[in-house]
Amino acid sequence: MSTHKLSYVRNDMIAPEPPPVSASSASGWIRTNLLATPKDVVLTIVAIASLAFALPGIINWLFINASWVGADRSVCATVVQGGTQPDGWKGACWAFVGDRFQQFMFGRYPIEERWRVMLVGFMLIVLLVPLLIPKLPYKALNAVLLFLVYPVVSFFLMHGNVLGLQRVETPLWGGMMVTLILSFVGIAVSFPVGILLALGRRSNMRVLKTLCVVFIEVIRGVPLVMVLFMANVMLPLFLPTGWSIDNFLRAVIGVSLFASAYMAEVIRGGLQAIPKGQGEGADSLGLSYWQKTRLIVLPQAIKLVIPGIVNTFIGLFKDTSLVAIIGMFDLLNIIRLNFTDTTWITPMTPLTGLVFAGLIYWIFCFGMSRYSAFMERHLDTGHKR
Amino acid sequence: MTDNSIRAPATKRASTSLIYDPKARSIFFQVLTLVILVALVWSIAHNVSVNLARSNTATGFGFLAGRSGFDIGQSLIAYTSDSTYGRAILVGFLNTMMVAVTGIITATIVGFIIGIGRLSKNWLIAKLCTVYVEVFRNIPPLLVIFFWYSGVLAILPQPRDAIQGPLSTFLSNRGLTFPATIWGEGAWILPVAILVGIVVAFVFRTWSVKRQMATGQQLPNGWISAAIIIGLPLLGFIAMGSPLTFDYPVEGRFNLSGGANIRPEFVALYLALSLYTAAFIAEIIRAGIKGVGKGQTEAAAALGVQPGKITRLVVVPQAFRIIIPPLTSQYLNLTKNSSLGVAIGFPELFSTGSTSLNQTGQAVEMITIMLTIYLSISIATSLFMNWFNAKMALVER
Numbered sequence: 001m002s003t004h005k006l007s008y009v010r011n012d013m014i015a016p017e018p019p020p021v022s023a024s025s026a027s028g029w030i031r032t033n034l035l036a037t038p039k040d041v042v043l044t045i046v047a048i049a050s051l052a053f054a055l056p057g058i059i060n061w062l063f064i065n066a067s068w069v070g071a072d073r074s075v076c077a078t079v080v081q082g083g084t085q086p087d088g089w090k091g092a093c094w095a096f097v098g099d100r101f102q103q104f105m106f107g108r109y110p111i112e113e114r115w116r117v118m119l120v121g122f123m124l125i126v127l128l129v130p131l132l133i134p135k136l137p138y139k140a141l142n143a144v145l146l147f148l149v150y151p152v153v154s155f156f157l158m159h160g161n162v163l164g165l166q167r168v169e170t171p172l173w174g175g176m177m178v179t180l181i182l183s184f185v186g187i188a189v190s191f192p193v194g195i196l197l198a199l200g201r202r203s204n205m206r207v208l209k210t211l212c213v214v215f216i217e218v219i220r221g222v223p224l225v226m227v228l229f230m231a232n233v234m235l236p237l238f239l240p241t242g243w244s245i246d247n248f249l250r251a252v253i254g255v256s257l258f259a260s261a262y263m264a265e266v267i268r269g270g271l272q273a274i275p276k277g278q279g280e281g282a283d284s285l286g287l288s289y290w291q292k293t294r295l296i297v298l299p300q301a302i303k304l305v306i307p308g309i310v311n312t313f314i315g316l317f318k319d320t321s322l323v324a325i326i327g328m329f330d331l332l333n334i335i336r337l338n339f340t341d342t343t344w345i346t347p348m349t350p351l352t353g354l355v356f357a358g359l360i361y362w363i364f365c366f367g368m369s370r371y372s373a374f375m376e377r378h379l380d381t382g383h384k385r
Numbered sequence: 386m387t388d389n390s391i392r393a394p395a396t397k398r399a400s401t402s403l404i405y406d407p408k409a410r411s412i413f414f415q416v417l418t419l420v421i422l423v424a425l426v427w428s429i430a431h432n433v434s435v436n437l438a439r440s441n442t443a444t445g446f447g448f449l450a451g452r453s454g455f456d457i458g459q460s461l462i463a464y465t466s467d468s469t470y471g472r473a474i475l476v477g478f479l480n481t482m483m484v485a486v487t488g489i490i491t492a493t494i495v496g497f498i499i500g501i502g503r504l505s506k507n508w509l510i511a512k513l514c515t516v517y518v519e520v521f522r523n524i525p526p527l528l529v530i531f532f533w534y535s536g537v538l539a540i541l542p543q544p545r546d547a548i549q550g551p552l553s554t555f556l557s558n559r560g561l562t563f564p565a566t567i568w569g570e571g572a573w574i575l576p577v578a579i580l581v582g583i584v585v586a587f588v589f590r591t592w593s594v595k596r597q598m599a600t601g602q603q604l605p606n607g608w609i610s611a612a613i614i615i616g617l618p619l620l621g622f623i624a625m626g627s628p629l630t631f632d633y634p635v636e637g638r639f640n641l642s643g644g645a646n647i648r649p650e651f652v653a654l655y656l657a658l659s660l661y662t663a664a665f666i667a668e669i670i671r672a673g674i675k676g677v678g679k680g681q682t683e684a685a686a687a688l689g690v691q692p693g694k695i696t697r698l699v700v701v702p703q704a705f706r707i708i709i710p711p712l713t714s715q716y717l718n719l720t721k722n723s724s725l726g727v728a729i730g731f732p733e734l735f736s737t738g739s740t741s742l743n744q745t746g747q748a749v750e751m752i753t754i755m756l757t758i759y760l761s762i763s764i765a766t767s768l769f770m771n772w773f774n775a776k777m778a779l780v781e782r
Contacts, residue, residue: 033508040507047509207415211422221763222756223721225735230756233748237436238429318525325728332528339535350535358524358532365523 062355065091071099077346093352096344103338104356107174107329113166117177120154124184132371134378147188170248174329176360178248182255182320182330187313189256194263199293201268212264219261224319228254232326251323259316266308270301303379310372314365321361332357433749440746448745449474455740457732459648470741477737478758484654484733485720491659492719493712496666503671514667521664526722529661534653534729545636553633553644560652562634565645569628578618585617586610650731654723662719666712673708674700706777713770717763734758 020028034044067075067085076093077083085091097104106114127146130136161167173181200212219227231254235245274297282292302309324333335353338344403409437444449471456466461479464472502514521529539558542548547557554563586609593604622629634644677700685695724735734755742751 033506036506043505043507043510047507047513051513205411205415205418207418211418217763218756218760222759223724223735225724225727226755226759229735229739230752233742234752237433237748240432241435241439314523318523321525321527322725324527325725332525332531336531336535347540350531350539351537354528354532354536358528361525361528362520362523366519369523 061090062092065089066094067091068094069098070095072343073346073349076344076348076352081346083346091348092355093344093346093348096338096349096352097356099344100338103175104331104334105176107177107334108172109168109174109177110166110172113160113168116157116160116165116168120157121177121180123150123154124180134375151185151188170246173248175334176331178323178328179317179320179331182252182323183313183317185252186255186259186316186320190259190263190312190316191309193256193260194267195298197260197264198267198271201264202271216261216264219258220265224254224258224322225325227258228322228326230254231257247326247328251326251328255316255320255323258319259312262312262315263309266305266312267301269308270303270305271297273304274300306376306379307372310368310375314368317364317368318361331360437749442746442748444747444750446750448747448750451745453741454744457737458730459651459732470745473737473741474734474754477732477734480726480731480737481720481723481733481735484651484658484723484726484731485716487655488658488662488719488723489716491655492662492666492715495659495663497670499663499667500670500674503667504674518664518667521661522668526657526661527725527728529657530653530725530729533656534649538649538653547636553631555634555636555644558649560646560648562644562646564631564633565643567630567632569630571625571628574621574625575618578621579614582614582617586613589613648731650726650729653729654726654731654733658719658722658725661722662715665715665718669708669711669715670704673704676707677703709777710770710774713766717766720762721759 035041070076074083075095076085076091078085078087078089080087102111102114106117109117127142127150131139131142131146136142156162157165158173159168159170197212197216200208201216203209203212228251231250232247235250235253239245278296278300279292282296287295320330321332323330324336329337335357336350338353339350450469452467453470453473454466455473457464457473457476459480460476461483462472462476464476499514499517502510503518505511505514538560541556541558544555544557544559544562547555547562549555552564554561556562590606590610593606593609597603632643632645635642681699681703682695685699686692690698723733726733727736727739730736738751738755742748745751
């Protein structure tokens with residue numbers, strides 16, 4: 001364009017400036033994220049001080065001072081308490097967890113028969129993992145195997161009395177195994193029953209609707225402890241004279257009923273969020289009620305409430321610990337049972353056992369919540385408003 | 386003609402098969418459900434009466450007036466083992482409410498702090514609060530209760546070596562012992578003065594708002610109200626000659642004597658439920674505050690509202706609308722979870738109720754009573770919430 005040179009226009013480019021300090025360097029990061037305002041400075045100092053106060057003690061207790069191997073209480077008790085540790089010793093008693101680990105997992109299940117429980121656990125992993133990975137095919141077959149075939153097979157495998165397997169009564173079941181069975185059955189039952197209850201609550205049939213509302217609200221209005229207690233005390237009364245119902249089954253029924261009511265409310269939330277046009281569109285295409293529900297409404301509704309469903313599952317998994325109150329030995333209760341065992345009774349045993357139980361519960365629940373977040377992203381088709 | 390030929394099969398079909406008539410089907414299914422339900426209830430009632438007759442259990446609520454014969458460790462009202470079952474259940478109910486009310490207050494405060502903390506721009510604070518929430522949300526409440534009860538409180542020293550805190554408080558494995566308050570004559574003035582103070586403060590506030598509307602002049606409403614509510618009782622208290630003395634706990638050879646004591650069962654349950662529920666409340670508060678559109682804050686800032694007032698007058702009222710419903714269900718959860726006290730022997734409703742049941746064997750009556758009480762709490766709360774929600778709902782024009 002212009003051929004003549006303007007003395008006030010530069011010819012060469014200016015070298016790019018370095019990014020602002022606050023965006024690049026470590027000190028910049030600290031300044032914006034830790035020391036932005038005077039209030040932040042104070043908060044950071046308080047936080048660091050309390051961490052410095054608490055963390056060394058916790059790490060010491062958990063790892064450095066902890067006693068890792070041993071066969072009885074002497075490794076976890078101080079000299080005064082009849083052990084070998086120096087006075088004033090405080091540390092985790094992991095030797096206790098190591099010694100009783102098998103019991104924590106299987107309860108009083110006969111030792112030579114435990115391969116059966118392990119086989120059931122192995123089958124669970126084999127069937128569950130492919131179901132959880134979205135890419136893998138044969139989802140329908142997989143689900144049928146896991147939720148219909150697997151429970152029957154594993155019941156006979158664990159209970160025995162068939163194919164020459166020794167009979168193992170349910171009072172002998174315990175530990176992690178009971179926690180997982182209760183959660184699995186609770187999840188497998190509460191999901192379909194919850195869907196039916198939610199559909200019933202939104203149905204036009206007065207009788208059905210009232211029935212579902214009363215069931216859901218009564219169960220949600222009372223604590224789980226109360227539901228379990230009712231299942232324990234009232235179920236035997238409800239049955240004809242001479243019939244009896246297994247204690248374990250009572251707990252399973254109680255947990256399943258409780259979870260179903262909560263699940264129903266979560267799914268109802270999803271159903272309410274689906275625009276009316278979806279159902280009407282299906283109607284106008286001539287789909288029957290069940291076709292409409294199964295193919296149009298439910299897939300959208302359930303996708304919407306995945307976080308709520310998984311939260312119910314997490315709640316269910318945590319709530320299985322309450323069966324301790326009706327005298328069953330799930331993971332938490334069997335650990336607690338050992339607190340009074342003379343072989344391991346020390347001041348440090350309860351805390352160690354509870355921290356261990358907490359870690360196991362935490363891993364399962366945190367895993368579930370992470371998976372639900374992943375699934376939400378995976379199923380997100382961008383239609384969300 | 387053609388018209389007829391089309392209509393004819395249609396009418397024929399409708400008259401032949403009722404199965405395809407939605408109305409008929411609906412009535413059929415409902416009648417079927419009712420029949421099954423009635424049959425089920427009848428057979429259950431029959432079985433229950435047969436089973437009860439066989440085990441020679443008395444029926445009716447007469448047992449409530451009988452002597453209970455068991456002791457209760459902690460009670461808000463006078464209770465001995467000579468008291469009636471009815472009173473035992475009342476003690477349990479009051480204990481449940483005590484845990485619920487104290488727990489709800491603490492959980493709300495802690496939850497609010499943690500929830501705000503997670504939103505903080507300070508990386509360290511936000512991360513610490515996240516860790517808190519993720520830890521407590523993913524472990525069972527029963528485990529937290531046992532953690533405090535058998536893990537922490539049980540390894541505190543014996544009463545004779547109790548840890549002494551400020552103001553003559555002692556912490557031992559028998560719980561927290563602190564000076565008991567003894568109210569003298571004229572102490573009635575305190576509650577009266579507080580009530581009067583609240584009324585006066587309310588009247589003052591109404592007047593002050595009206596004045597601001599008329600003249601645009603503002604008064605420090607909060608400070609003046611607080612001064613009235615605290616100041617009036619204080620003045621009354623001094624005027625009556627400070628009718629309050631303390632019964633200090635004294636360290637004996639083996640035990641602490643005197644003072645008031647809160648048992649470790651209560652402390653464990655209260656701490657566990659508060660801290661556990663706080664994690665959930667924190668998430669609710671965070672979601673509520675994040676749910677208020679950014680435009681709201683920016684618009685308020687553009688109008689020149691001060692940052693503190695933006696939070697107080699623009700963000701919080703709108704966040705409340707999102708926060709209140711889930712918050713109530715958390716409060717209800719905490720109240721229901723207080724039934725876990727039975728696991729550590731805290732005498733709440735479920736605990737005293739099931740003890741009564743075991744002693745009398747009157748399962749149907751006892752379960753009816755407990756169900757009714759728990760359901761009443763739930764229904765009362767949800768009715769209140771519906772009213773509150775309707776009051777707070779966004780008025781759209």
